Amino acid sequence: MKSIKRCQLVMTLFLLVFLICLGVLTARIYKDASFYITHSENYRLGKVYDRNKDVLFDGTNKIDKPVDYLIDVGNLIGDDKGQMENTLVSQNISKLNNYTFNNGIENKNGKAAIYTTLDHEANRAAYNAFMGADGCIAAYNYKTGELLVCTSLPNIDPRGGYVGIENMKSGTLMSKALYGTVPGSTQKVSTVITALEILGQEGLYAKSYSCGGYFINDTGGKIDCHNSWGHGKQNIQQAVENSCNPFFAQLVQDSDMPLESIIEMYTKLGYDVNRTEETETEQEYIDIDGIQCFKASTTLTDTSEFSTQWGCIGQGETLVSPIQLMMWQSAIANGTGKMTMPYLIETVTDVNGNVTERAKTKYSEQIFSTETADSVKQILLTNGANHYQYSIPGYKVAIKSGTAQVKHGAEENALLVGFVDDESFPIAFCVVLENKYSTPAVAENIVTTMLNNLAD
């Protein structure tokens, strides 16, 4: 009867509300389980491979290789322990999710993986070529953007844990290629580009300055040349080959090179010019698949002053990351004035082995004209042909060397940036060899070893 029906109605209401909530709960658990599981001690991530399917990271920690097998890329690939934040695994941990609610935690056949563009063998060869010296090397395909080599010393194989972390050398837990370093004379490439953009090819070639071993600028600052005998009168090609500091100081000071134009051009190249803590709160980064790469910074205040000239020569307060130095080379090598953006992740597969992400080649905006690109390319190729034919044999390289004074001149780092001008082997690279006088390693040899290995 009606009264009994009303009893049943009340009960139905209670049951229905409960059932709906139960449904919501189930849906929520199903949806959020992969988040919950990340807090589990038993949770294991998927794998990271290099371009030849060599395992660089395994969530189950089952890489059956020598203890230092991953010491070349350890601080770039990283792990899930949270010690190294700016690494591939830390920044892409969700892509390595090797868990589905359907299978629970006991999922041994999860196929979640990141296939990177790295060439582990080449990384290892380059690492060995450092002969234990500190430094870093990065190389990528400037046509596609595939980052092939990015190793840094000192390094760590994260499989061994972080025993003795307090005694580790500084820089062990970070891939140096991503962080700012004093570029030394490799900075002159940027200055040449700037001058070409402002003066034009003919205008720049018309300029010539003499070097007598040093140069006193308009404000009385003294710019030393590494050749105390001086280089005499040079044009731009000769100055680049000699890496002559007084030439570039005079070029920067030239009345045809207004400060605003230099700042504008440097900013276009991606420098953070005159950055102070007050003006900007957020530092910008170059993003490489979630990994933050330091963006160049310099100080330009007065073209006739020492610090500005010194900065344009690549010493003093100027800082550039090796990756960015390498990227500028791509804009020159491509002849387009557009940088090829590097990437590390080729494909990503989910737990079922389906490809969920595939890399695409991206370019930056045009940072300088194609004419400038051609001119710089010619200058650097000539430099390569004249000076590196024997030290980097077998490759048609465009190259610029650099020597960075660090620790207030106590140490000198050797740098080499350049690219192989070969359609079938389009590699741009940048190497930093720290404290070059304390090691038998030579930057040219490191580059050669790496190129040989990549070419195989």
Add this chain to the structure above:
Amino acid sequence: METIIYSAALLAICGIVLLFTSYLENRTGEKVWKKVTDNMELADEANIYNLECDEILIGRHAMADIRIQDMSVSRYHAILNVTDGKWMITDIGSKSGVFVNGEAVRHVRLYEGDVITLGNRSLIFRKRVNR
């Protein structure tokens, strides 16, 4: 993993079987209920009212178990109770009163064939007619 699926499936089947059992018991329950209520029903000219629980409100109100839409019937007019096969009718403060076989009553036992008059309307208390 397979066995747990079989277990879950068996549990589901068991739930359904028990539900079905309950449904069958409901039908046997109806028979028992007929015994309890002495298999009686109420009827007027137009309608037959089954007596399906032990306390039945007769009135004009929409919530009444047996609703008689006639202004002479109070909204809460009378109530029927069954105990052990014996039906009682109780006047619950109606305006026009409750009459059983023409006699005004307050609380009285009903017998087969009694005619209940509520206001202008009459109901017959009788054995259930097979339909």
Add this chain to the structure above:
Amino acid sequence: MKKALTYLISCVFVMAVHGSMLLTVYNNGKYDSVNDVITLSAAVILLDAVYFAIMPLFKQRTYAVDFMLLLILNMSMIFQSCFGGVHFDMKHFITMIAALVSCRIGFMLCRNHRWIQTKKKFFWAGIGILLVVIFLFTGDRSMWIDLGFMSIQPSEFIKPLLVLACATSIGEQQNRHKVGEINIVYDNVIIFGITAVVILFQWWCRDLGSIPTFAAIYASCFFMRICYPKAKFSRKTLIIAGSVVGVAAIAGIILAPAYVKARLFADIWSNPTGDGYQQTKALISIAEGGWFGKGPGYGFLHEVFAYESDIVFATISEEWGLLFAIMTVLMLLLIVAMPLVNPPRSYYHGTMCAGVCAAFTTQMALNIFGSCNMIPFTGVTLPFISAGGSSMVTSGLMIGMIVAAQSPVFTNPKKSKKKGKQKRRTV
């Protein structure tokens, strides 16, 4: 004959479920010695057999609810015995039998509503005595009485008593008394007073988990009362009541003490080892279990406090899989939903069923959704599944009420007293 057949089929299926679960334990379970599995199996199957043999002695109209109860209880027995490795959980077995006995008691107590309606004052007194007992014998603002060999939670026993008190007062709706200008039904005032006292007492005891259960029981009974045919029902009453509840809920949230608010709006993942430790562990273990679980005994959640009571849903989920855990919950729902298939025949029994249904669904919701962080975690038990004697006995008592509602008798208490030793007519 047909009845015997359905009885037999039900027996077979219940036993088959237990058998398949035990087989799962044998195949997938974690045990040192197979003897543990054999002991458990023997206990479960024996209890099934004994129960099936005893049940026909009680002449009931229906047995479906009893079967469901046994099904659930033995499932619970298997769950509890497998947490963290198969063993025979003697304590749970005893409380389980206590639940079956209290179900019988509930059934005998409630099947004749005319008799029980004359005894309503005992239930009021019972609640009063329990409140005094809690006040006197429990520790400082605690809900537990420690007897040394076991702990009793007296507040649990208030739940069936409140259901009974609400149901027994339902028939009094017509006895209005004019006090001043207002018509008052004394019983309604008394029931409201009892509920208010109980809830305030729980508030004082900081046992916030029980309050929604009592509130739900009262709400269902209140709704039944204003819908009672003899009560002068009006939509106005319903709307007023609804808005009062709504305002009270909002005011409650706004005026709640800081620690209650902190529980309501906490992000447990920001500090997984802090206040939300149990919920985070529960959710992680559910995620680890997936749909089909890790296998009985292989879970890790049994290392977390209250794994066998407050977060038991997650513990089962981890070892048996979310699918099986949800099926178990649905079985529990099916028990309280039985009055929908087989409707009660009196308003008293209907109210009782609605009260039991409200109590069960609220308890289950608080336990399951609380442990899964959908609502604040309050630490109430999941009826029949959680370990704990008080909860088991009271849940059994409440299921007994549902059995009674399905197999009621309609005899007058006075007559049955006179007839004394005569065989009561059962229906």
